[in-house]
Amino acid sequence: MSVTSDYRVLEGKRLLLVISGGIAAYKCLELIRRLKERGVRVRAVLTEGAQQFVTPLSVAALSEEKVYTDLFSLTDESEMGHIRLSREADLVVVAPASADILARMAAGMANDLATTALLATDKPVMVVPAMNVMMWTNPATQANVRTLEGRGIRRLGPAAGDMACGEVGSGRMVEPMEIVAGIAAFFAERSVPKPLAGRRAVVTSGPTHEPIDPVRYIANRSSGKQGHAVAAALAALGADVTLVSGPVTLADPPGVRVVRVETAAEMLAASQSALPADIAVCAAAVADWRVAAAAGDKVKKGPDGPPTLTLAENPDILATLSQAGPARPRLVVGFAAETRDVLAYAAAKLAKKGCDWIVANDVATGTGTFGGDDNQVHLLRQGAQPETPLIEIWPRLSKTEVAARLAQAIADTFLSTSNHSPEPV
C-alpha cells in the first residue's frame, strides 16, 4: 500500500483501533496522539494481552473516549453493543496485530471483544503485524496472512530491524507516523472517483466440469486466476461485479458477488441472470462439449470394454452474450487461448463470436500460462472493418497486471463514449 503525506483526508474520520498483545502496543499511545492531532476520532478495544502492555486508562486519556475490553460487560452492551462498536467506524485498524489475533481472525473466531467486533464488522479492516521474526515467517502465520488478504484485509508491514526480543529480522511494527500515512493513503485512495462506478459487469472465470456420471467429469486446466483478477480489477474501479465461477480453489475476490457453477449450461444461465450489464468479460475456459447423456449411476467396468462417450456441443456463452439485442452488454470481451498463430486465430475469433474485444493469450507448452501467475496477452478490438482489428501488443505481465490494464482500458472506453452511444470505440 502506498503512503501519503497529505493528511487532510483524515479529518473527521472514525477509527476503531484494536490493540492486541505485544510489546509494540506501547507505540499505540503515540499512534492515537498523532491520529487525534489530525482530526481522527479513535475508539479503542484492548485484548487481554494488550492490557499487559498498556493500561485502558492511558488509552482512554489519550483517545478521550471510553475504552472497550470486555465482551460480556453489561454496561457496555447496554451503552454500546459490540456490533455497533464494529460498525460505527470508517476503518478498523488492528495494531499491533499479534500472531495470535491474526490466527483467530483467519479462523473466524469470536472469543473476546476484539475478535467479535472484527467478525461482526462490515467495514474495511487493516492489520499492522508485530511479532518475533520466527513467528512472522512461520508458515502458519504466513498462511493466515494470505487467508486474510484473500478476504480483502489490508496490511501495513511488518518492517525489518532490531526487535525487542533481541532478534533481528522482519516482524517489527511499522512506526506510528507510517501507520498514520498508511491510513491516510487508504482514505485518499477511496476518495478518488471510481471510473466504473454505476456500471454493472459480469465476468466468467475458471473451468467447467461436465459430468460423465455422478463421480466422473470432463474438465480442463484453467485455474481461474486471470478471470478472478479481472473481476477484482473491475470492482476496484467501482464496477458492480458478478463473477460466475466454475470450480476453482481460489478465494473470492473482495467486493465481488460470486455465483458458483459447475457446467457450461449453468454458467450460461448464471451469466444471463446477471444481465442487464454494461460489461461482460468471458474469461472462463468453458468445455466445448458435454456428455450427451450423463449416466445417473456410476458407470461400471464390464465385459463389453470401455464405454463410448457421445458428446454434445455446449452453448457458447461469449457468442450468446454478444448477440445483438436490448440485453447485450455495451462491451463484450472474450479471451482466446492459442498455442500458435495467436493473433490470426484471435482475429478470426473476434469476428466469429461477435464480441467487441478479444484478449489473446499464448498458452503454448512452456509458457506456464495455465495455472501460472503470468500471462502474455494482446488486445484486439473490433475495427471499422471486421477483418482488420486494432491490435495492441502487451508485454508479459502478471495476471493481476493484465487484469488492471484491461479494467483501465474498459474504463477509458466508457469515459470516452457517452451513455447514449450504441457501441464503445
Ligand code: C5P
Ligand atoms: O472458442 P474458444 O473456446 O477458443 O473461445 C474462447 C472464448 O470464448 C473465451 O472468452 C471463453 O470464455 C468463451 N467461451 C464461452 N463459451 C464456450 C466456449 C468459449 O464463453 N462454450
